[in-house]
Amino acid sequence: MLKKSVRANLERLGSDLTAYRLAMDRIFSASPSEPCDCREYFFELLACVSRLYLDYLLLARELLTVGARRKPATDRQSKKVPLDKDHFRLLRSRFRERLESLPCWAHFEPEIPFSELTGLRTFTDYINSFALHLPEIYEEAIRAEQYAKRLLRDSEASGTVLAVSLEHLGRNHISFVLQALQWAADESTWRDP
Numbered sequence: 001m002l003k004k005s006v007r008a009n010l011e012r013l014g015s016d017l018t019a020y021r022l023a024m025d026r027i028f029s030a031s032p033s034e035p036c037d038c039r040e041y042f043f044e045l046l047a048c049v050s051r052l053y054l055d056y057l058l059l060a061r062e063l064l065t066v067g068a069r070r071k072p073a074t075d076r077q078s079k080k081v082p083l084d085k086d087h088f089r090l091l092r093s094r095f096r097e098r099l100e101s102l103p104c105w106a107h108f109e110p111e112i113p114f115s116e117l118t119g120l121r122t123f124t125d126y127i128n129s130f131a132l133h134l135p136e137i138y139e140e141a142i143r144a145e146q147y148a149k150r151l152l153r154d155s156e157a158s159g160t161v162l163a164v165s166l167e168h169l170g171r172n173h174i175s176f177v178l179q180a181l182q183w184a185a186d187e188s189t190w191r192d193p
Contacts, residue, residue, distance in 0.1 A: 038104040042184035056170035063159030133177035
């Protein structure tokens with residue numbers, strides 16, 4: 001039986017993963033065009049990835065403990081959710097194209113006080129960061145959501161695969177895209193039209 005706190009954190013994780021995917025998908029249905037729309041879009045993504053990072057911090061240690069206390073996992077319980085490579089390539093390509101085509105970039109000031117330290121010197125630096133990490137988070141979110149549901153359904157399942165998935169999200173992608181999102185969501189980096 002999962003501890004109450006772990007169950008609550010898993011349920012919140014599921015909601016946060018869905019919220020991130022919906023926020024990112026918004027660029028395909030209602031592309032931001034004005035600087036304020038772009039700021040709002042990046043703020044929404046920033047809030048979503050920040051919540052996912054918090055979920056990672058709250059669950060990572062607990063999930064490894066859950067995994068260690070469980071019986072050895074069966075193939076069904078520990079099976080990794082495969083990556084749909086074609087979907088991922090298409091998503092990354094479409095997302096980059098959509099980002100690059102946003103008219104609001106004409107009002108973006110990429111130079112920030114910490115440009116040298118962050119590596120965020122140009123518009124292209126921001127696009128590269130977003131196009132690399134945000135689709136990666138999206139795809140990993142699909143798998144993490146399935147792992148979380150599996151763990152909520154099956155009290156004998158191991159939490160290890162979800163812990164590894166969240167670690168990948170947190171350490172390899174969220175931590176590297178946070179600064180770009182923070183500056184893209186900041187009012188000081190956008191000029192009024």
